[in-house]
Amino acid sequence: MTALRDNRAELVSAAVAGRVAPARIHAEAMASDDDGRIRLLPGTGGIALGVHAGDRAANWLADHLVPGASIEDADGTPAAAGPLHLLSCIGNRVRDAAGRGIGIVAGKRGGLAPGFWAPQLVGVEISDAVAARLNPEDRIIVETVGRGLKLLDHPEITLANLSPRLLDALPLTQANGALACAVCAIVPPEAAGAGLGQDSWVGDLEITDERCLAGSVADLHFGDMVAFADIDSNVSRFYRPGMASIGIVSHGPGHAPGHGIGVTILLTGPAERLIASIGQGGMGATLREWSESLLE
Amino acid sequence: MAIDLPASNAARLVTTRLKAQIQPAAANRVVRPDGMLQTLTGQGGVITGIGLGSVAGAWTGDHVEPGISLGHPDPAANHAVRLLSCVGNPVTVLDGPKAGARGVVFGKHGAVLAMFAPDDLALLAPGEWVAIEANGVGLSLDAIPDLVCHSCSPALFERMIEPTENGQLRIKVAAILPAIAAAAGIGMPSSMFNMDLHTSSAPVAELARQLRFGDLVAVMDQDHRFGRQYRPGWAMVGVVSHGTAIGGGHGLGLMTLLTAPADRLLLEISDTARLDTLLTLPWGAAS
Numbered sequence: 001m002t003a004l005r006d007n008r009a010e011l012v013s014a015a016v017a018g019r020v021a022p023a024r025i026h027a028e029a030m031a032s033d034d035d036g037r038i039r040l041l042p043g044t045g046g047i048a049l050g051v052h053a054g055d056r057a058a059n060w061l062a063d064h065l066v067p068g069a070s071i072e073d074a075d076g077t078p079a080a081a082g083p084l085h086l087l088s089c090i091g092n093r094v095r096d097a098a099g100r101g102i103g104i105v106a107g108k109r110g111g112l113a114p115g116f117w118a119p120q121l122v123g124v125e126i127s128d129a130v131a132a133r134l135n136p137e138d139r140i141i142v143e144t145v146g147r148g149l150k151l152l153d154h155p156e157i158t159l160a161n162l163s164p165r166l167l168d169a170l171p172l173t174q175a176n177g178a179l180a181c182a183v184c185a186i187v188p189p190e191a192a193g194a195g196l197g198q199d200s201w202v203g204d205l206e207i208t209d210e211r212c213l214a215g216s217v218a219d220l221h222f223g224d225m226v227a228f229a230d231i232d233s234n235v236s237r238f239y240r241p242g243m244a245s246i247g248i249v250s251h252g253p254g255h256a257p258g259h260g261i262g263v264t265i266l267l268t269g270p271a272e273r274l275i276a277s278i279g280q281g282g283m284g285a286t287l288r289e290w291s292e293s294l295l296e
Numbered sequence: 297m298a299i300d301l302p303a304s305n306a307a308r309l310v311t312t313r314l315k316a317q318i319q320p321a322a323a324n325r326v327v328r329p330d331g332m333l334q335t336l337t338g339q340g341g342v343i344t345g346i347g348l349g350s351v352a353g354a355w356t357g358d359h360v361e362p363g364i365s366l367g368h369p370d371p372a373a374n375h376a377v378r379l380l381s382c383v384g385n386p387v388t389v390l391d392g393p394k395a396g397a398r399g400v401v402f403g404k405h406g407a408v409l410a411m412f413a414p415d416d417l418a419l420l421a422p423g424e425w426v427a428i429e430a431n432g433v434g435l436s437l438d439a440i441p442d443l444v445c446h447s448c449s450p451a452l453f454e455r456m457i458e459p460t461e462n463g464q465l466r467i468k469v470a471a472i473l474p475a476i477a478a479a480a481g482i483g484m485p486s487s488m489f490n491m492d493l494h495t496s497s498a499p500v501a502e503l504a505r506q507l508r509f510g511d512l513v514a515v516m517d518q519d520h521r522f523g524r525q526y527r528p529g530w531a532m533v534g535v536v537s538h539g540t541a542i543g544g545g546h547g548l549g550l551m552t553l554l555t556a557p558a559d560r561l562l563l564e565i566s567d568t569a570r571l572d573t574l575l576t577l578p579w580g581a582a583s
Contacts, residue, residue, distance in 0.1 A: 028375075036522040112483055116406075190475045190517070190526050197480025197492060197545025206483065208526050230476075235327050238545030239476055239494040257523030258483030 002174055005152040008164040013145040018084040018122075021045035021072040022136040026118050033255040039063070043252065044119055045070045046136050053106050053125045053223040053291075054284025057252040057261050064262065065252035066109050066123040067222045068131065068291075069102075071140050078118040081110065081202045088122045089146030090248060090264065091166030091287075093294070097139040101294035102130045105142060106223065106287045107250020108161060108264045111195045111203025111237075120203060123250055125291040147201075154179050157269035158234045160200045161247075169286050170266070171225065171279060178272065181225060181246050182279030185215030189230040189239050193258040200233040204250050204262035215278045217261065223284025224249045226263045227276030233268035244271040248283060299459040302439040306450035311431040315390070316366035316377045318342060319407050320422045324358040329496075329544040334358075339405055339538065340365045344417045346539075348402060348510035348572040352548050353495070353540050359549065360539035362509050363399070364420055365407035366428070378488045381408040382432030383535055383553060384449030384575055389416070392424040398578035401428060402510055402571050403537025403551045404447055405490050411510075413579035433487070440465070443556040444521040446487040452553070455574045456512060456533075460562055467533055468512065468566035471503045475517035475526055479545045486520040486552045490537050495547035504548060510571035511536045513550055514563050520555035531558040535571060 023046030033039045042048075043065040051060065051067040071094070073082030085108065092105040103126035110120035122142070126134065146163040157179060159167070171182035185207075193208030205228065210217045213229055220226065225248055232240035233247075251262035267274060321341025327333050336358040337343075346355060346362040366381075368374040385401040387410040397420075399412035408428070412420065432449040443465070445453060458466040473493065477500045481491030493515075495504045507513065512533055519527035538549035 032522045034519075034522070034525065034527075113480075113489075117484075192482075193525065194483025196482055197543065208482070232329065232544060234544075235329050235331060236544040236546075238329070238479060238543075239497060240329075240544070241497055254483075256483065257486075257519065257521075257525035259523075259525075 004172065004174065006164065006167065007150045007152060011145050011148055011164070013143060014087060016084045016087055016142045016144050017074065018071050018140055018142065019074045020047065020134060020136050020138045020140060021070045021119065021121055024078065024119065034257055039255050045121060047131055047134055049131050050128065053287040054282065055222055057220050057222055057249055058218065060252060062252055064109060064254045066121060066250065067106065068126040069124040069134055070121040071124055072119070072121055079114065079116050079120065081114045081120040084142055085120050085122055086201055087144040087147050088142050089144060089161050089163040090266070091163030092145060093143045094124050095141050095143065102126055102134065102140065103294065104287055104291045107248060108203050109251045109262055111198040114198060114202045125287045127292050127295055129295060154273065156273045157267055159267055160233065160265050162266045169283065171281055178275050180275040180277060181267065183215065183227045183246060183276045183281040184220060184224040184278070185217055186213040186227045186229060186276050186278070187217065188213050189228065192228050192231050193260060196237055198236055200235065200237055200265045204264045205237050205247065206254060206262050207260040208258055220249050220261055221282055221284050222249050223282060223287050225281035225283060233265040237265065242271055244269065244274045244276060246274065246276055299461060301454060301459055302437045304435060304437050304450065306435060309431055309434055309450065311429055312380055314377050314380060314428040314430050316368055316408065316426055316428055318420060318422045318424050319365040319367045326358055326543045328542050334542055336542065340407065341422055342417060342420045344414065346509065347414070348411055349508050349570060352507050352509050352536050353505060355539050357539050359405065359541045359546070361405055361407065361409050363402065363409055363411035363417065365409055366426060367407045377408055377428070378404065380430040380433055381428050382430060382447050382449040383551065384452035385431060386429045386578065388427045389420065390425040390427055392421060393419045400575060400577060403490070403535050404488065405538045405549050409537055440556065440560055443554060443560055445554045446520065446552045448553040452574060464560060464562040466562040466564060468564050468569040469514045469533060470507060470511035470569045472514045472516065472563055472565065473500055473503055475515065476500065477515050478518055478526065479547060482524050484524060486524050490549040490551040491524055491534065492541060492545065492549055493547040494545070495540065507536050507548060508570060509536055512569040515550070516558060518555065520552045529558055530555060531561055531563070
């Protein structure tokens, strides 16, 4: 394949400080499931021990489970997406207060109504060795880079939440002026739920129904690539026939109505220029390998 | 042969007097899908010149709420205002130059929205207080337990539904929209906030063009019993509450009034499916 040309040489790298988010129960949020039953399950904030990128997303009894450590801006309310959230890109390296690499940004959670509806979290893939010593509210630093990244030969495609490092690893191919991406599921626009109407850089867009155009929602793993048909994520996430949005599975199922597995958007463009096809769309093993390699 | 309304539990519903305050106006800075930043009149404040029955898409603004927008500075009291107020509930002004003026709850967004006569709106202002006679939460029909009402007063409910011989409820609506109309508001509580409509693309754009504030509108394949979600075979009926919005995934605001399996309902398009024809407005004629 012809090399993808991009503008990474002009991107700014910024160290952004934040903290490991504490586990929180948001009393204002609904805890009922699709059938009205109250279900209070873990999953928001804190550190999910033993849960990793590449694991099956529906494996645990949890609500919006983010693998590894959930981090956030240390200033402001948990409902606001601050600079840590807005600059972090998937594939960015995360270090602790002592300067040791601890993990790799692997997803975002939030975007239901940023500003007044918590939480807005960034997920970090961490090894079990790091998880054993990391605590909620520990200071962390994200080495952010990726905001502004563009594909020079594909001006109709917008990138979001995507580091140059992950771009190089994505299952992309170029043909006839279009960019094709392997994904594990293609979801119809009706199944796009919580996260509609919000900034594509905040949180995720959730899959509210198991009916797929191709592939399977039930079998999705953390780190799998997923496409939404007829969803535009150029500025905010919304229904626009003829557009496609492709992202990465960042959190597990949410049980409240209109919620489900979360997908953080990475690419969006006209469907004839950004082609999703079922294939080897799992990036979880790569993210986990990058995180493990920080220990060496 | 006239058919009786199915028995409801309206007689057992509690009326609570809530105190609420007119919220300040907002100027919304929003990035449009084409990347342009625009600042427009937003939600809140006292909006004059737009009434129930005004074409909702005819105004330049972002989430504009006609009439007055109500909330409470104490978060828990505000939660009660947002949850307990129902469309059709009476509102009385408690202070300011229009103390004693009477209006009606017509919708919800983040705030509870109430309409008054134009002469009253002309002198109402943010910071003034009102009382809402809240009644309607818990409304249900014995015969149709899977019909769930939200924010719907018994007074409105009894006028918007009509029994039919086969047991379905006939509801007249201004438009019937497909599931893809459902935008921001999916995944949020169905008894608070509202659901924006994707009004920028066909076919919803055409169907929504003539919608008016206070219109009853149905969206298919939506289950709003315990929250808002896509579920084939269900339907919701709501009321047009706030105006257009310029961000992608935002548009006219539709506040949920009821939801049920679609085969329980007989939805009929009508040009009188509006609050200003269904409700007895305290100031008389439609504004």
